[in-house]
Amino acid sequence: MAPISLQSVLYAIAASIAYVFLKIIYRLFFHPLRKFPGPKLAAATHLYSAYYDLCTPGLIKRLPEMHKQYGPLIRIQPNELHVADLGGYNQIFRVGTPFKRTWLDMEFLNGSLQSKETLPETRARREFLSPFFSKAAILRSEPFLHRQKMTKFLTTLDKASGTVVDFFLAFRCLTADLIMDYCFQQDINALDEPGFRSETIEKFGEGPDMALVGTHFPNFFSFVNKLVSLLPVKMQEEKFRAIHGFRTMQNVARKRIEYLMNNPEKTNSKIPTMFDLMLNPNTEKGQVTPPKAEMVADGTLMIVAGTDTTANTLGTILFHVTQSPSISSRLLSELKTAIPDRNSVVDSATLDGSAFTYTRAIVKEGLRLSYGVPGRIIRRTPPEGATFNGYFVPSGTSVTSGIYLQNTDPATFPSPFTFDPERWLCDAETYKQRDRQMQSFSRGSRGCIGINLAYVTLHLTVAHLFRRFDVQTEGFTTEADMEWHDCFVTTPAGHIKGLVKRRDD
Ligand code: HEM
Numbered sequence: 474m475a476p477i478s479l480q481s482v483l484y485a486i487a488a489s490i491a492y493v494f495l496k497i498i499y500r501l502f503f504h505p506l507r508k509f510p511g512p513k514l515a516a517a518t519h520l521y522s523a524y525y526d527l528c529t530p531g532l533i534k535r536l537p538e539m540h541k542q543y544g545p546l547i548r549i550q551p552n553e554l555h556v557a558d559l560g561g562y563n564q565i566f567r568v569g570t571p572f573k574r575t576w577l578d579m580e581f582l583n584g585s586l587q588s589k590e591t592l593p594e595t596r597a598r599r600e601f602l603s604p605f606f607s608k609a610a611i612l613r614s615e616p617f618l619h620r621q622k623m624t625k626f627l628t629t630l631d632k633a634s635g636t637v638v639d640f641f642l643a644f645r646c647l648t649a650d651l652i653m654d655y656c657f658q659q660d661i662n663a664l665d666e667p668g669f670r671s672e673t674i675e676k677f678g679e680g681p682d683m684a685l686v687g688t689h690f691p692n693f694f695s696f697v698n699k700l701v702s703l704l705p706v707k708m709q710e711e712k713f714r715a716i717h718g719f720r721t722m723q724n725v726a727r728k729r730i731e732y733l734m735n736n737p738e739k740t741n742s743k744i745p746t747m748f749d750l751m752l753n754p755n756t757e758k759g760q761v762t763p764p765k766a767e768m769v770a771d772g773t774l775m776i777v778a779g780t781d782t783t784a785n786t787l788g789t790i791l792f793h794v795t796q797s798p799s800i801s802s803r804l805l806s807e808l809k810t811a812i813p814d815r816n817s818v819v820d821s822a823t824l825d826g827s828a829f830t831y832t833r834a835i836v837k838e839g840l841r842l843s844y845g846v847p848g849r850i851i852r853r854t855p856p857e858g859a860t861f862n863g864y865f866v867p868s869g870t871s872v873t874s875g876i877y878l879q880n881t882d883p884a885t886f887p888s889p890f891t892f893d894p895e896r897w898l899c900d901a902e903t904y905k906q907r908d909r910q911m912q913s914f915s916r917g918s919r920g921c922i923g924i925n926l927a928y929v930t931l932h933l934t935v936a937h938l939f940r941r942f943d944v945q946t947e948g949f950t951t952e953a954d955m956e957w958h959d960c961f962v963t964t965p966a967g968h969i970k971g972l973v974k975r976r977d978d
Pocket residue numbers: 586587588595652774775776778779780782783786844845846850876912913914915918919920921922923924926927
């Protein structure tokens with residue numbers, strides 16, 4: 474083969490530069506989205522939003538300012554618009570929406586519910602899962618699940634009284650054990666690890682760091698993933714710690730599925746797992762058992778989707794409550810009246826009663842300020858296109874609208890960044906309006922399937938943690954530790970830690 478000449482290399486470089494230049498000219502002056510306002514650099518290249526997402530706390534935090542400057546519908550990528558108002562959000566995410574999800578190749582989640590792009594595929598999978606996540610199903614399992622895990626969590630804290638506890642890890646151990654036990658009737662006993670230092674949880678926690686790299690550079694991300702998968706397993710797990718976390722979770726799910734497949738008589742237990750339901754499809758309804766790899770991916774998805782989100786909300790609540798003497802004393806006074814015996818464990822139905830109104834308001838405000846999945850949840854316009862704010866948006870355009878923006882809308886939530894549970898103690902009509910604006914669990918056909926499980930976990934943890942313990946975060950956790958960046962879920966800069974003291978009364 475003849476050697477490549479310097480001249481050919483120079484031609485290739487010149488051709489690449491010309492290609493990029495022409496592409497930018499096209500995007501700025503001929504692209505169907507050319508008339509939409511926004512920074513010119515964002516319209517010219519994906520690198521604009523990639524820079525803000527990967528090198529700053531996230532593009533999402535710049536969006537309020539950008540909307541103020543350019544209006545309610547702005548171009549934030551060559552082929553992506555961002556919608557600011559609630560009407561636009563509801564249009565994209567409503568029940569039966571024709572907007573398709575955009576899925577990026579992610580090894581551990583391919584085939585899961587979240588990877589389904591179209592509504593019929595989503596419905597088929599959710600039909601299996603929705604009854605499993607219903608409020609009634611979660612309440613049925615509470616004596617075997619939440620009561621036991623909560624008791625373990627509180628006992629460990631009792632033993633830690635007088636010491637500083639890393640609640641970032643403690644909440645993740647609690648939520649991971651709960652979700653795995655609920656979904657698979659097996660967990661990793663993370664709550665048993667001294668100091669809540671579960672190796673799997675710590676490694677798993679590094680997963681979100683890579684999430685936005687995948688969003689901005691999907692081909693590169695997928696290429697690197699494939700290369701990594703060729704390395705010896707030990708090296709993969711040492712050098713890419715999140716992979717070890719994911720594999721451990723996958724193995725727990727796979728083991729359960731294989732056990733049930735080999736012991737079909739066990740799949741009719743009174744408290745079924747999500748896999749029992751999938752392995753016993755209702756053929757009259759046209760249900761079909763998903764392939765094993767997809768069931769494993771769904772198992773992994775539940776842990777990915779439910780662990781950090783719920784733990785982040787608990788961290789947000791712990792920080793704000795412990796930093797405000799007026800909020801913490803009002804909460805404690807409610808809890809002491811409603812749970813006179815410090816050591817008793819009440820059930821979640823009791824927490825729905827009027828004796829716990831302030832506790833629930835705290836959870837609601839914690840959900841608002843922890844933002845769920847704060848950033849751009851990407852959807853594509855349907856073949857017929859769509860109209861936002863009177864402007865036609867052509868078919869196949871990516872449109873996004875972030876939860877962060879909705880949850881901090883100052884018109885609905887005055888002083889939006891202040892943790893103020895009182896805002897939820899309002900008349901029914903105002904509550905409804907604020908609730909409609911808050912999107913922590915998103916909405917519609919792709920809204921959070923784990924919402925009931927999340928609420929039960931949040932109510933029980935907040936009520937019992939604050940009833941039994943005095944936690945002092947001041948001096949151990951700073952505002953800077955709580956500053957988050959967007960990694961698909963919110964990821965705080967530091968760990969929330971606090972000195973735990975057992976209450977005597
Ligand atoms: C405070 C806790 C939680 C918050 C704030 C939250 C928030 C969200 C949000 C915003 C979405 C929509 C994401 C999107 O459209 O891409 C979502 C989806 C989802 N959530 Fe949650 N979540 C929480 C807890 C849970 C729990 C406990 C589980 C299950 C164990 C769970 C399972 C899921 C699943 C499977 C989806 C994907 C649904 C689909 O694609 O159709 N979540 N969650």
